[in-house]
Amino acid sequence: MQYGYFDDSKQEYVITNPKTPVKWINYIGTLAFGGFVDHTGGALICRQDPALNRITKYISQMSASDFKGETLYLRIKQPHGYKVFSPYFVPTLDPYDLYECHVGLGYTRIVSEFYGIRTEATIFVSMGESRVIRDIKITNVSNAPVEVDAIPVVEYTHPDALKQLTNADWAPQTVVSKVVNEPDGHKVLLQYPFMYRDTKVNYFTSNWPVSSFESDRKKFLGDNEYGTWANPLSLQQAELSNWEAWRGDNIAALMHHLDTLQPGETRRLITQLGQEEGVDRALPRIQYFRDERNVERAFEKLAQFWDGYLSKLQVETPDVNMNRMLNVHNPRQCHTTKNWSRYLSLYQLGYGARGIGFRDSSQDVMGVLAQMPQEAKALIKQLLSVQRRNGSAYHQFNPLTLVASEGDSLEREDLPHYYSDDHLWVILAVCAYLKETGDLAFLDEVIPYYERDKHEQPLESGSVLDHLRRAVEFTRNDVGAHGLPLLGFADWNDTVNLRTGAESLFTANLYGKALLEMMDLSRHRSDPASAEKYAAYHAEMKERVNQCAWDGEWYVRYFDWDGTPLGSHTSDKGQIYINGQSWPVLSGFAEPLRARRALDSLRARLNTRNGIKISTPGFNGFDPKRGGITTYPPGTKENGGIFLHTNPWVMIAETLMGDGDRAFEYYDQINPAARNDRIDEYECEPYVYPQNILGDEHPQFGLARNSWLSGTASWTYQAGTQYILGIRPTFDGLMVDPCIPHAWDGFKVAREFRGVVYHITVENPDHVCQGITSVRVDGKVIKGNALPIFDGGTHQVHVVMGNTPDGEPSG
Numbered sequence: 001m002q003y004g005y006f007d008d009s010k011q012e013y014v015i016t017n018p019k020t021p022v023k024w025i026n027y028i029g030t031l032a033f034g035g036f037v038d039h040t041g042g043a044l045i046c047r048q049d050p051a052l053n054r055i056t057k058y059i060s061q062m063s064a065s066d067f068k069g070e071t072l073y074l075r076i077k078q079p080h081g082y083k084v085f086s087p088y089f090v091p092t093l094d095p096y097d098l099y100e101c102h103v104g105l106g107y108t109r110i111v112s113e114f115y116g117i118r119t120e121a122t123i124f125v126s127m128g129e130s131r132v133i134r135d136i137k138i139t140n141v142s143n144a145p146v147e148v149d150a151i152p153v154v155e156y157t158h159p160d161a162l163k164q165l166t167n168a169d170w171a172p173q174t175v176v177s178k179v180v181n182e183p184d185g186h187k188v189l190l191q192y193p194f195m196y197r198d199t200k201v202n203y204f205t206s207n208w209p210v211s212s213f214e215s216d217r218k219k220f221l222g223d224n225e226y227g228t229w230a231n232p233l234s235l236q237q238a239e240l241s242n243w244e245a246w247r248g249d250n251i252a253a254l255m256h257h258l259d260t261l262q263p264g265e266t267r268r269l270i271t272q273l274g275q276e277e278g279v280d281r282a283l284p285r286i287q288y289f290r291d292e293r294n295v296e297r298a299f300e301k302l303a304q305f306w307d308g309y310l311s312k313l314q315v316e317t318p319d320v321n322m323n324r325m326l327n328v329h330n331p332r333q334c335h336t337t338k339n340w341s342r343y344l345s346l347y348q349l350g351y352g353a354r355g356i357g358f359r360d361s362s363q364d365v366m367g368v369l370a371q372m373p374q375e376a377k378a379l380i381k382q383l384l385s386v387q388r389r390n391g392s393a394y395h396q397f398n399p400l401t402l403v404a405s406e407g408d409s410l411e412r413e414d415l416p417h418y419y420s421d422d423h424l425w426v427i428l429a430v431c432a433y434l435k436e437t438g439d440l441a442f443l444d445e446v447i448p449y450y451e452r453d454k455h456e457q458p459l460e461s462g463s464v465l466d467h468l469r470r471a472v473e474f475t476r477n478d479v480g481a482h483g484l485p486l487l488g489f490a491d492w493n494d495t496v497n498l499r500t501g502a503e504s505l506f507t508a509n510l511y512g513k514a515l516l517e518m519m520d521l522s523r524h525r526s527d528p529a530s531a532e533k534y535a536a537y538h539a540e541m542k543e544r545v546n547q548c549a550w551d552g553e554w555y556v557r558y559f560d561w562d563g564t565p566l567g568s569h570t571s572d573k574g575q576i577y578i579n580g581q582s583w584p585v586l587s588g589f590a591e592p593l594r595a596r597r598a599l600d601s602l603r604a605r606l607n608t609r610n611g612i613k614i615s616t617p618g619f620n621g622f623d624p625k626r627g628g629i630t631t632y633p634p635g636t637k638e639n640g641g642i643f644l645h646t647n648p649w650v651m652i653a654e655t656l657m658g659d660g661d662r663a664f665e666y667y668d669q670i671n672p673a674a675r676n677d678r679i680d681e682y683e684c685e686p687y688v689y690p691q692n693i694l695g696d697e698h699p700q701f702g703l704a705r706n707s708w709l710s711g712t713a714s715w716t717y718q719a720g721t722q723y724i725l726g727i728r729p730t731f732d733g734l735m736v737d738p739c740i741p742h743a744w745d746g747f748k749v750a751r752e753f754r755g756v757v758y759h760i761t762v763e764n765p766d767h768v769c770q771g772i773t774s775v776r777v778d779g780k781v782i783k784g785n786a787l788p789i790f791d792g793g794t795h796q797v798h799v800v801m802g803n804t805p806d807g808e809p810s811g
Ligand code: NOJ
Pocket: 342, 357, 359, 360, 492, 493, 494, 495, 638
């Protein structure tokens, strides 16, 4: 079963059946102002803070057919009353002659035909502005004249999204709606909680004279709300009530009489939903965006942004689904995770205080470095500012206030209140930023540590390099009985929460990888003493890991507080963990024989046709001594599910072992675009990676959930571009080091790196997975495979793969 198709020429996914298995969404705008739109026009919009400044009421748990946040009604005048329907399908569910939802870059366009009326609604946030624009073209495609009214509707939430749900007296008692009548018949409907009257008001307006309006849901639906969103009784009256709500469930509905449309005739209605300090301040820009040409300009600007963004890296491989993901949808998802972290989606509901995750954002920035290095740097600086003086980091923070917290670890008083991996990720992020940009001066920038005195002044600051060094030292000193890093409340796997004293092999390996980065950086900075020191740290941890954590066929994953290994053949449940095997390869701790064996064990025990499971077998029953993992049935999420974020690490590990066939097989088997023709089992959007897929211990094996906001985006992008295609930034320049399926004849990449555009053609005449025999740049053979750094311009690179005695290019 298919619900749509990829339109590669327009960089869109087009949904052609509105009854998708779950709601399929798209992001518009950014965290500064924006949110998501679902495929039937429902929208969750906020400004800067989904928890405390939410604008529309979109309750994810409501069924797909319900109204959520925003819709448009059209009505056709009939001899007796009106035919009312929504061109977005929801909430009236009328039979349609055409329905298409174009999921585009920063916009959604719904095109539909109902009852001889064609509607084309383009929904987007104008860049740098706090407004959602819906540019709606309504055409009579029948052969008779029709009289059409258009009634766009928004339902507001209290900005405090949680209180909206938990206090059904305070929230409705405090919200107010007011109308502003403009001389030319336009109206601006304002809405705000009383406390924000003078500082922050929402508005809804249009470019068309408004004959009447409604701001109270009860009146709009009618009959004490026994009228429904599918059939609002007020729309059977000629006009709405013009009621300015003093309380209650506030909406904004605007009645527009579009008059008689002759066959072929089109009207254009442009609505704006925004937020400003006050109406006086809002009016000039509102008026600006009533002009169709200015809306077109804003849309053009959005298109230019995405052209520029995507142009930094474009690929041409033999695999059409890989091309789709790497050229459009994967970098686009990376942009989303960089912006929204895990704050707001259909699944991450943005209530309460979660904010930005330290480890999440440290990994997310690595997916946008080629495209927006300056924004990535700004986020890295925020991350460093919530690092403690001892080198560890707070688990999450609010990006507006920069107030940090220990996150979910606070829920367990008996366990440590830090995550043992958080601070180490930022070393990877900073080094990746430096390799991309060459901006070594960043290392000298001074950033405060988190602790403050009673005047809120930082107790201590340090250079970026100092932050990195302290992160290393924290882990070096925070070790347990085997000399391995203590687990803290958890490591990357949030849900394994063992008693104090437990040790983490994941954190040991992440520490190893961070040390490799520090060694590389120190060498590049001509600081041999530091390079030697970190090499010694690396050797020390490598020895410990290999001495105590090799289980015979694979590496164990944890040692419990009493020394019991977890993730061992002796374990009852959770005998083998994916990260236990991939990460010793990434850290360089596993020697080739063990590395191969660990990855083969992983393949034999964890691989499925829908992706590689996180562990097996799943725990089957709640056990507070193991923690959150046992709250899940076997095969779900971290308990034996396919937790997708982990899969690209295996792809990378396989490329480090030289097996391009396996790396690509693992890439392809989780590629959502490759599932488009068999999406019913999977259910989520085929154009983004989800966080999790149910594993084969679960009766609904293959079912995906939690699409969009997942570390899978950044890491699969890195695995695909930097390790499989092998176009990898290094301190010395852009490296070309592919590890591809041996069947490929080659591929092409266009990559902008430090202001230079490289057009890279790779040929694979001998059909190898790895190995380069020659590299020519602008026709001249170069030694090695790091491309020279030029002053600028466009340069042609020609790479030939083949068997070489030492794996080095022969040139
Ligand atoms: C989701 C969290 O956002 C991420 O930080 C964590 O690593 C994974 N869950 C695995 O538990």
